[in-house]
Amino acid sequence: MPSTASPESAPRSIAQLSAAADEYDFDPAVHLRYWIRSASAILRQARVYDDEEAYDEAYVLYLRYAQLVLNRLHTHPEAKKAPERTQLVALSKKLTPILSRLQELKPIIEKSNAEYGEIQRRLVQRRAELAKLRKSTETEGDHAEPIAAVDSADYLLDMQGLRAADHPELLMLNQQAHLPLAREAEPDIAPHDQYAYPSLPSRDIANFSSISAVIPPEKPQKLPYAAEAPALAVRQNKTIEHRPVAATEGGTPLRTVFLPSELRSSFLEVALPNTRKNLETCGILCGVLNRNAFFVTDLVIPEQDSTSDTCATKDEEGVFNFLDENDLFTLGWIHTHPTQTCFLSSVDLHTQNSYQLMLTESIAIVCAPMHEPSWGIFRLTDPPGIKTITNCHQPGTFHPHPEKNIYTNAKRPAGHVFIRDGLPFKIVDLRNK
Secondary structure (H helix, E strand, O other): OOOOOOOOOOOOOHHHHHHHHOOOOOOOOOOHHHHHHHHHHHHHHHHHHHHOOOHHHHHHHHHHHHHHHHHHHHHOOOOOOOOHHHHHHHHHOOHHHHHHHHHHHHHHHHHHHHHHHHHHHHHHHHHHHHHHHHHHHHHHOOOHHHHHHHHHHHHHHHHOOOOHHHOHHHHHHHHHHOOOOOOOOOOOOOOOOOOOOOOOOOOEOOEOHHHHOOOOOOOOOOOOOOOOOOOOOEOOOOOEOOOOOEEOOOOOEEOOEEEEOOHHHHHHHHHHHHHHOOOOOEEEEEEEEEOOEEEEEEEEEOOEEEOOOOEEEOOHHHHHHHHHHOOOEEEEEEEEOOOOOOOOOHHHHHHHHHHHHHOOOOEEEEEOOOOOOOEEEEEEOOOOHHHHHHOOOOOOOOOOOOOOOOEEEOEOOOOOEEEEOOOOOEEEEOOOO
16 A cells, blocks of 8 residues: 655655555465456556655555566466456556656656755754744844844745745744744644545546545645644645554554445445345445545445355456446445344455455445444454454354454544545445346
8 A cells, every 4th residue: 555654754765665665465375366456456546646646655556566467466376377367468568658657757756855855954944043043032032133034034935936835844933933932832733533525526437537626725824833733734746635544453554434424324225125034235335545545435236145144246357347447446345234243254254354455444344233233344453364364264154263353443533434424425236237
């Protein structure tokens, strides 16, 4: 997944981005079809970040895709089987433009990093000047001269193309110059759950380009220093990001997943005929990536075989083709437990593992309408959950997993899933079509 470093942190060099691209474990024990789907998801993410001018994130993902296809996937034990062999050929045909784009991004990133370094150098100089001004103020007891000097320094920066309003740290230094010398320290970062949510218009499933057309904010005004800092910040590569607010057990940041609050009740209505017969129903959560966060925009009901305790998707490739045609990410799944309580069964754990192998942020929603709690949002832990289930080859649909802490709650405040009112979504029922 892409880097989720704080927007205030220093940009990474090409060498650091290349190292980040290789930060994944290629496990041949995982079926090749999941690696193929993962590669496709990586490429789709890279293109989104590229379109949003998040060039460092795009570079990492383009390079990871290239490494997977060139160096890893063809070594998989299933690489010579059909249809995997045909799919690998299709992935390889996409390499030429990707490698060209990597070469185009290098000078863009290097120039951005050089500009960042120059800004930091001038900030150090500015801090030194400001310290001298404060010392002079303490000695003379006169605020007029230092304020005038700071304004003069602002003008100099403006003339050099480094407007304080374009750089939050410069803006903060300017604000400090107008404050009394004695004040208490204020927090630098606002609470994690403060977000500016984009308005996601209703869309046809074949056209959702409007989500990327988020109007950029106006340049910040000079606010009192004590005002809360926004939870969204402008990065050096122009994109506005949702900051991750959760991480895996191993410390890997998890991008936020926004879930429409009405989706669960709508799914239960679709599932009601099966629920009355004590049959499980499942659906696939699909959506888009926008400004470093995922939005669930589609609930796809696939063809399926159901019992009171299981639900198996049919025509999996047909479902994936549908998602590819409509440029959607697979973000997890939702299913009912008409006779059981709200938990992930052993078969559910293996199903969820396949989703998280393709996308780390994927979730499982369980609805148990006859029990309390009646629903929950879960993910496998990492570690130990994903590795445990990946290495599990016990026979039978239901079998015990003696390890503890295999899965956990994924809903905020502990997890990475935010439930929001008013987010648009549609239901696409593929059964009997």
